Amino acid sequence: MIIVMKRGATAEQIQHVIERVEEFGLKAHPIYGTERTVVAAVGDKRDEHRHSLAIAPGVAEVVPILAPYKVASLEVKPERTVVRVGPLSVGNCDLGVIAGPCAVENYDQTLATARAVKAAGATGLRGGAYKPRTSPYSFQGLKEEGLRILAAAREETGLPVVTEVLAASDVPLVAKYADVLQIGARNMQNYRLLEEVGASGKPTILKRGLAATLEELLLAAEYILNADNQNVILCERGIRTFENHTRFTLPLASVPWLRERTHLPVIVDPSHGTGHASLVPAMAAAAVAAGADGLLIEVHPKPEKALSDGYQSLDFAQFAETMELCRRVAEAVGKRMAPCSQGESPSTAHSRVPVAQTAL
16 A cells, blocks of 8 residues: 655654554665655555554545555656666656677677777676576676676776676675666576665666566566666566567567556666667657666677677677667657767767777
C-alpha cells in the first residue's frame, strides 16, 4: 500500500510513519517527490494495517498498490526516475548513450574505443571484463585485469564505466571498479545476485531475460529496489522467438508499455537485439523514437577481429554516423543528447582517433 503524506508534512511525521510501517513487519520505501512524499509499505498482510496508518499525523490517504511490482510502479512514484552518474544521465528528457566493446581485450583497444565513443557524444563506457559465454571454450574475459583497464579508460576520458557482474560473490570486486553494474539477460532471475547488487548501492542496468515477460522483468527489478537501491535502469535487449533472420527479436513496443507502468528509465540494446551491425543504426533510431531513455551499443576498433560479438559491433565511423542519426530523432521527440566533443562534427571527431578503422 501507499501512504500519501499531506503537502507540508514534517520530517518527524514522515519518520513516524516509516517507524509504524516497520513495527508492522513491513518494508518502508519513502519516496520524496517535488510536491509531496509517499511511503510505500511492502510485505505480507499490508491491508490489515491500513486504517491504523491512515490516522497517523501528516497522512493524507492510504491506498492499495494494485500492480504486483510495488516500488517500481507509477502508482507509487508518478514522477520519472532519473539515474545520474557523472556525465551519464538517463531518464526524463535525457538520452544516455553507453557504448564500448563487448569484451575488454587489451588496454589499447579499450582506450581507443573510449576516446572514439566520447568524441561522438556517448556519455558512458561499456565493456565486459567477465563474459558469460554459451560455450565454456569461448573467451571468458580478462576479469580483474579487464576491470583495471576500464578504470584507466575512465581516468582518461571521464566516462563512467558500465560492466556486467555474473555472480553474487563478484559484486564487491566489480563494484570497486565500476560506476554502474549490469545484470545480463541470463541472470535476470538470479535473485541472490539481484539482492547483492541492490545492497551494493550502485546504479544498476537490468537486462530483460531471453524468454522473460515484462512483468517478470519488473518483478526482478523489485528485488533491487527492495534493497533500497532506487537507481535501476531497465534494458530491452530482445527476446528469443521463432524468427531466425536476427539474433533475437527486438520488440520496441516494450518501451512505451514499460513507460506507462513504471517510473524507472528504459534503455534499448540494438546490438544484441539484432545481432547484425547493419541493423543497429536503424533500430537505435527507432528506439529513440519509441521513447527510450538511452541506448547500449557495442563498438570496436576492428569488429572483424573482435574476440566477442564482432558481427554486431559498429566501428568508430559507423558509431559516429549512428549518433548523428539518433541525435536528429532525439530532437524531434524532445530528448536531449550530449553533443560531439568540443562541438565537432562526427566526421571530425572520428578523424582525431589515432586507431586504424575498418568497416564491416
